[in-house]
Amino acid sequence: MGKRYWLVKSEPGVFSVSDLKVSENKTTFWDGVRNYQARNYLRDEMKIGDEVLFYHSNTVPAAVVGYCKIVKEGYPDHTAFEKESAHYDPKSDPHKPVWFMIDIKLIKEFKTAVTLEEIKGNPKLQNMKLVQRGNRLSVMPVSKEEFDEIVGKGTK
DSSP states (O other): OOOOEEEEEEOTTTSOHHHHHTSGGGEEEEOOOOOHHHHHIIIIIOOTTOEEEEEEOSSSSOEEEEEEEEEEEEEEOGGGGOTTSTTOOTTOBTTBOOOEEEEEEEEEEEEEEEEHHHHHHOGGGTTOGGGSTTOOOSEEEEOHHHHHHHHHHHTO
8 A cells, every 4th residue: 555644633732743843753653542543553454654644633623734754653651651642542562553644744834824714615525534423532543635635735
């Protein structure tokens, strides 16, 4: 299977594209995902070199604000084992991990954020999982065409 495309969501008050921009090597681990379908994407499908849209959620306006590349494939999410972590899972076992994460590197912060409203109004993006009713996943696949359309709008 060739390169794939993804969208990851983060609340800017928790971790923003600005935080990623000032991280060492503009790289961070994508931790705290506690949904099984999103976990499966992280663990099984997201590969080095795949490209990722970075989406600010739970803010006004919600928007795609940049894009990244995966630089490390799925590995156990250590925050599940740390009692002091907001992502601690007491049922998680380091010898049989349940939760996984990836590492991403910022490639480009958008000049212009591509808002959820713009995405919903763009006929080329009508089939995106992001705009489908009931889809609240924090990690989801996007098509190459959707990725290219959003990157084109954000980098103008």
